[in-house]
Amino acid sequence: MVTSKNRMMVIALVAVITVVLSACAPTTVTVTVEVPVKETVEVPVEVEKEVEVVVTPTPVPPGAEQLARAETLNLALSGRIADPTNLNIYAPGVSRSGTGIHQVIYEYFFYQNLQTGEYIPWIAESYEYNDDFTTITVKLRDGVEWSDGEPFTPEDVVFTYDTLLANPGMTWAAEVSKWVESVEKVDDLTVKFNLKQASPRYHLNREAFPGVGIWGGITILPKHIWEGQDPLTFKSSNPIGTGAYTLANASATVMTYERNDNWWGTKVFGVTPAPKTINFQYLGPETNVALALAANEIDSPFIGILSLGSFKELVRRNPNVGAWHKEAPYAWLDPCPRPLMVQNATPPWDKAEARWALSYLIDRQAIVNLAYEGTTVPSWGIWPFYGGNEPYFDAIQDLRDQYPTDVYDPAKAAELFESIGYTKGADGYWASASGERLKVRYLVESSSTEEMKVSAVLADQLEAGGIEVEVQPMTGGVLSDAILRGEYEIKLHSFCPGYIFDNLDLFNGKYYVPLGEPAPWYERNSFRYNNPAFDAIVDEMGKTPPTEVDKVKDQFHRAMEIWFKDLPVIPMVQAPALVPFNTTYWEGWPSADNPWNMPVSWWATFTTVVNGYPSPETGEWVGGIRPTGQ
């Protein structure tokens, strides 16, 4: 159903674009305007129209403005900044950390390069567990300074953890309290974390340790700034970090950072970041970002802004714009694949047969082709297809052959439904013995174009398979509440963080709560899976050091044997991250041809993309973006 208002808008837009089209016959640049229509729409409508335009090159000799542009890195944010004076990274809400604060202001002990599997020491040099994994001792790097010139010390680390332990309202404070008993200074460059329970995986837990993989992690605060402040109400309008940049200006639409020429890293690593200025700016809707990329005003936008249609046109007309792959699927794979959550607590979906039948009704390739426009691939599991995960995937190859989780086979589905007492009626729908029609509530995040597109295709597939689908688009608090309370039969969701152990632990029965009560988190068992035999293996895995690879592989195999059999959620597709970058002013961006890093500008790890990083193996400097000299 498209509301008449939306339809009117689409029609009007087509008219407008046609008028513009006829007005601009001669051509050099093509821009594709795509209008995804959201809200009450079940079938997202897209208007795609090519508009040919002449861009007159301005033959002006490089003036001050152009020189400044050549030294500036411009990134496009996906949303406006609610309060640019509120840059407290520990108050809940995410808009502020990804706007450059955790990329270029703050720095972390270690960064994980998921692409290469490296664990990169940054403001720390090394870590070491004791024998029973109840303490971890971290050696800090010598010479690290805050941007105001104060030294970075163990006192800052101790202060940060003391503050987190004392203030449960700070983001991730609960997770810190769960793992950390105390943090103490050993000497001027050493801190020791006393853990509450043995944990050989603590250094990978970004929500309790300053070791960042995806997104961000625990941020060490400058004690000399934060001491005496209420960590919940302090706005930290001028954040002081150890990063190579300082905040120059913050507004609702632009965050501007200037290079700190006294950065400690220049003295210690001998490296100066190339961009003099970095702008994180919000330009408005997709069309504006596409126009800005075409005009070389933007070097790289955040994830989820550009659709494939706009991207393809941009690439065709501006050869300097590219993405991870040169050809389809173009996109890099995001670490959080998208399975379909199934409510395990609601009959008949409490039966593995029903869930398997559902899986057999889904044609994943059609979803990839239609909803994702070919930018991703079907997935047999719930982990990203990264090189670092391959050894584990190989370890369960026999199970993957035995349990074809990515196969479309309606006949098999029919067999399974019949085995649990369902019969297909004359109306084409499955019905239980008591005559009740098989029906699912399908929750959809209405503000997500991706989910709306998938829902259109998936609902059709399930209807064709004999299941009545009630698509319920919602957003915000209403959606959040419904998911957590389990008021759904199916919901497409991203499963984060995408690590082998962590994504298995999402299914742990310790996160199980009865239907109707809020679950701890969306993918942390709002689908209410509960199997003690599975939990035992996962718990064992959590206590095994990740370095003991063979042991972990064996546990993984045993856990997956149960998981595949039960199929608590249904694997769907890998998550595409279509992130264009523009090589007019900057080069050295990571890509499939040179996958030295993750092409992600919204995570804290972006600092390793801008600066490059010392290889943990050889100590040699790897990567970093460079000016093209334009």
Place this chain on the structure above:
Amino acid sequence: MVAYLRYLLERFVILVATVFISVTIVFFVPRLVPGDPLGAVFLKLASMGGSAGAPELVEEYRRIFGLDRSLWEQYVSFLRELARGNLGYSISSFPSHVTDLLRISLPWTIGLLTVTTITSWALGSLIGAVVGWRGTKSRFFQALVPVALVLYTIPYYILAIILVFLFAFLWQLFPLSGAYSAGLRPALTLDFALDVLKHAVLPALSIILVSLGWWFLSMRSLITSLKGEDYILQAEAKGLTNRRILWGYAFRNAMLPQATGLAISLGHTVGGALITEVIFAYPGLGWLIYNSVTGLDFPVIQGCVLLIVFAVALANFAIDVVYPLIDPRIRYGQAGRG
């Protein structure tokens, strides 16, 4: 004079009652929407790749925001804080105060919308008056009517997209979006002021062109209908110049309803222009309202609506106060005695 004061008092009581009732409605209605404001906050956390400590955090904030108390208790404390001028903390951008959020957005909205409202009103009224007066005598004036009709019926966001395409992309005369250039620091300098002006041109134009059509059409029809009035006829009979009749007689009378319209429009300006803000990434209040409603950020919704109610109520009050002074026919509802 006593009657006028009494009339003022009446109006003032209505003003206070309006505000109070609106505040109460605005307090309760969002809370009747199913869902949890903190849920929306934590849905945002999901883009950080999940959060293990979320449930504990939700509990903590439910306590901090008093959401664990009964609705009635919340209402009483809301009124108490409101009386002290405290609108509280925003839920989704804690620890920002609601007043901080309003303060950041309001200047841009007021700057853009009062200027565009007054400009389009003044231009529309003047042109409308001239065209209404002499429309039939000039082909050019006659041609203006369909133009105004087209402008008035074009949704302003469509016009905005056309403007962006032509002026920002094709001819590159004006910037694509934003309120000022990225990298520029706000300061009281001529450069910055010019930059802001340059950025405001397209958003302003998209609003002015559309609302101009409306003011033009309403003024034109007012003037046309006044043409047959006795006092115009008398003025003509006295041999006054055409110009004098238009501006001194017809225009002055036609201004009354136009002035009411202007006051109400000005009252509404604090509501922002959401779609203009979206298309031009202009940092105004419309976005704040939209965002707080979808995120169930109760304190911000209350703050924004309060602001709008106040502005509209005040604008109406101002009209009520001024009207009897500019139009002696309005006798404070006490014809014959005042």
